[in-house]
Amino acid sequence: AQKIIIDTDPGQDDAVAILLALASPEIEVLGLTCVAGNVPLALTAKNARIICELAGRPDLPVYAGCDRPLKRDLVTAEHVHGKTGLDGIALPDPTMPLAEGHAVDFLIETLRREPAGSVTLCPIGPLTNIATALHRAPEIAGRIRQIVLMGGAYFQVGNITPAAEFNIYVDPEAADIVFRSGIPLVVMPLDVTHKALTTRPRIEAFRALGTRVGEAVASWTDFFERFDMEKYGSEGAPLHDPCTIAWLLRPDLFAGREINVEIELHGQYTAGMTVADWWRVTKRAPNALFIRDVDADGFYALLTERLARL
Ligand code: BDR
Numbered sequence: 001a002q003k004i005i006i007d008t009d010p011g012q013d014d015a016v017a018i019l020l021a022l023a024s025p026e027i028e029v030l031g032l033t034c035v036a037g038n039v040p041l042a043l044t045a046k047n048a049r050i051i052c053e054l055a056g057r058p059d060l061p062v063y064a065g066c067d068r069p070l071k072r073d074l075v076t077a078e079h080v081h082g083k084t085g086l087d088g089i090a091l092p093d094p095t096m097p098l099a100e101g102h103a104v105d106f107l108i109e110t111l112r113r114e115p116a117g118s119v120t121l122c123p124i125g126p127l128t129n130i131a132t133a134l135h136r137a138p139e140i141a142g143r144i145r146q147i148v149l150m151g152g153a154y155f156q157v158g159n160i161t162p163a164a165e166f167n168i169y170v171d172p173e174a175a176d177i178v179f180r181s182g183i184p185l186v187v188m189p190l191d192v193t194h195k196a197l198t199t200r201p202r203i204e205a206f207r208a209l210g211t212r213v214g215e216a217v218a219s220w221t222d223f224f225e226r227f228d229m230e231k232y233g234s235e236g237a238p239l240h241d242p243c244t245i246a247w248l249l250r251p252d253l254f255a256g257r258e259i260n261v262e263i264e265l266h267g268q269y270t271a272g273m274t275v276a277d278w279w280r281v282t283k284r285a286p287n288a289l290f291i292r293d294v295d296a297d298g299f300y301a302l303l304t305e306r307l308a309r310l
């Protein structure tokens with residue numbers, strides 16, 4: 001099985017990504033590392049444990065990490081995810097404890113301990129924890145198999161500002177460290193997630209599973225959708241974060257290009273923008289596989305089939 005660590009700020013779509021990973025035998029989740037993002041750290045660390053317990057995995061280590069971006073004030077997204085970050089169905093408070101220690105130490109220690117090239121990181125929130133680990137222990141960069149992250153946007157432009165996607169916008173300095181790290185990157189920007197829409201029949205397919213997990217995922221995607229359909233005028237909302245895990249399972253469902261991506265740190269209107277050289281108009285070396293397309297029916301078929309196993 002592919003060993004992964006999911007770095008997350010749940011978030012309904014984070015929750016679905018975590019469930020997809022836990023339901024998939026091809027993947028071994030070594031732990032969850034939580035970061036401040038959609039909601040403050042105390043809530044993301046709580047929500048991650050609620051999700052583990054829902055999946056029947058109270059044994060999975062869940063670590064709390066950085067509670068604010070490297071250099072900026074935290075921006076949160078309760079307007080998207082609700083006050084708890086996981087609004088939708090009411091789930092019980094977690095009884096499993098947080099793992100002892102800081103998420104960044106767990107990342108560093110795990111990458112030092114596991115064979116070089118064996119661990120994939122899946123960041124689906126702001127990149128603060130990952131950048132902090134790389135800054136503190138630069139030698140781990142060469143030991144990471146790849147980073148498969150949700151973040152950024154190019155043709156689809158921004159969702160939190162006209163130019164920037166939320167995860168990158170919240171901590172652009174951290175994103176800059178990751179995009180310059182030389183680690184193989186697979187990037188799931190809004191360009192692709194806006195093609196993976198939670199249409200009514202897809203939500204009903206989750207509900208039709210007739211399980212607690214199916215009901216929870218239907219309620220989360222319903223919640224999300226209420227907000228997003230108004231905003232985007234599309235038939236369903238983008239289901240962002242599970243695209244990372246789906247790519248690990250079925251890369252054939254996705255298409256993109258190896259290109260250069262730079263993070264805008266200073267623009268008055270464009271801070272946090274992922275400046276993606278899609279047309280290769282610069283000589284800058286590619287640093288990311290930037291995904292733009294997905295077979296959405298294939299993606300939802302995979303997701304529903306896997307969630308049925310929980
Ligand atoms: C990203 O921002 C968060 O609100 C979602 O969980 C996702 O990771 C989409 O821009």
Ligand code: CA
Nearest residue numbers: 011014124125
């Ligand atoms: Ca997220």
